[in-house]
Amino acid sequence: xxxxxxxxxxxxQAALSQDASSKERLRLWLRMLRVTRQVEAALxxxxxxxxxxxxxxxxxxxxxxxxxxxxxxxxLSKRLRVSNGNVTGIIDRLVEDGxxxxxxxxxxxxxxxxxxxxxxxxxxxxxxxAHEHWVNDLFEGVTAEDAHHIGELLHRLPTHTGAPS
Amino acid sequence: xxxxxxxxxxxxQAALSQDASSKERLRLWLRMLRVTRQVEAALxxxxxxxxxxxxxxxxxxxxxxxxxxxxxxxxLSKRLRVSNGNVTGIIDRLVEDGxxxxxxxxxxxxxxxxxxxxxxxxxxxxxxxAHEHWVNDLFEGVTAEDAHHIGELLHRLPTHTGAPS
DNA sequence: TATAAAAAGTTTAAGCTTGAAATATATTCC
DNA sequence: GGAATATATTTCAAGCTTAAACTTTTTATA
Numbered sequence: 433x434x435x436x437x438x439x440x441x442x443x444x445q446a447a448l449s450q451d452a453s454s455k456e457r458l459r460l461w462l463r464m465l466r467v468t469r470q471v472e473a474a475l476x477x478x479x480x481x482x483x484x485x486x487x488x489x490x491x492x493x494x495x496x497x498x499x500x501x502x503x504x505x506x507x508l509s510k511r512l513r514v515s516n517g518n519v520t521g522i523i524d525r526l527v528e529d530g531x532x533x534x535x536x537x538x539x540x541x542x543x544x545x546x547x548x549x550x551x552x553x554x555x556x557x558x559x560x561x562a563h564e565h566w567v568n569d570l571f572e573g574v575t576a577e578d579a580h581h582i583g584e585l586l587h588r589l590p591t592h593t594g595a596p597s
Numbered sequence: 598x599x600x601x602x603x604x605x606x607x608x609x610q611a612a613l614s615q616d617a618s619s620k621e622r623l624r625l626w627l628r629m630l631r632v633t634r635q636v637e638a639a640l641x642x643x644x645x646x647x648x649x650x651x652x653x654x655x656x657x658x659x660x661x662x663x664x665x666x667x668x669x670x671x672x673l674s675k676r677l678r679v680s681n682g683n684v685t686g687i688i689d690r691l692v693e694d695g696x697x698x699x700x701x702x703x704x705x706x707x708x709x710x711x712x713x714x715x716x717x718x719x720x721x722x723x724x725x726x727a728h729e730h731w732v733n734d735l736f737e738g739v740t741a742e743d744a745h746h747i748g749e750l751l752h753r754l755p756t757h758t759g760a761p762s
Numbered sequence: 763t764a765t766a767a768a769a770a771g772t773t774t775a776a777g778c779t780t781g782a783a784a785t786a787t788a789t790t791c792c
Numbered sequence: 793g794g795a796a797t798a799t800a801t802t803t804c805a806a807g808c809t810t811a812a813a814c815t816t817t818t819t820a821t822a
Contacts, residue, residue: 453741454733460744460751461636461732467754468633469678471626488808505771513634515810520772522808542770542817567626568619573753576618579625582750586625588738589632653778670801683779685802707787707800
């Protein structure tokens, strides 16, 4: 009891509030995870039953819609932030059902360009519209203002954990 | 040009603001998805390289830690909101490496109880502590207040899309 | 110009996930 | 008691995902 107390108390308080922040952040993360999984499950189910499709296919097609001239496999996997082996498989299946085509790139026989077929574009347009409705319904309880607000706050969350944006 | 215009204009305005909300909600959803995936990827990487484990294993062990007497497969899959076939596989692997044990339930030979072994409990304790640190680091830019605030807002988001909480 | 290094994609092995079918046991009810 | 139904779990087929190994082609460089 004769030792100087201030530094000890300070560091203890620091440790405590550090711990409290940590717990609060952990809670936030678990909540985000729960909500995200729930929404993903609902969307997956909808895509499956109503369009016989999947979320990964939807993501790929959404990326391809933005690039009428197609994308190289490389660009696609970077844009979606998934492994290139992953993209290979998804594209294989999209080619199989006629939504996507692989196009040779003249001047580089290693690379392939990949783009939506007209049928793929049509199919995706329908799905995308439905998708927006589903999301709108799922987020029914959130006003546009709240959505905007949460979105802004989310901006401070980790977006670039090493990977480029 | 001679038809009454007011109702038409009203409905057009309604459609427009409906559309704006819808777009705002879609943006929110995409942002949530992006952040969540980024954090999940970082945590998965950490669990893999530092503990030779995975997120699903972590989730299962976390659920089991709360139930010292173990849980039935059924309860586990309900609690984690994943299919029971899924849980079977994860538990198989956890049993294989000695973290979990299956226990017969007397009086019902259909069901099994599943619980952490002492080794599993120890291993999980270490991982859980590291996990909290990782999350804390990933969410570094978020103050405890912001975390709390976002968490509150997230509460209004879909939590019960049919499934029990 | 040979050879090494880099780049683009695919393949592979392992694990996660689902929905549906199958198996085994328990319960209900006639 | 025995048939029908319900419950608990596993198995299966298909698809997603990753990291690592591999193949092919291009580019750099000695």
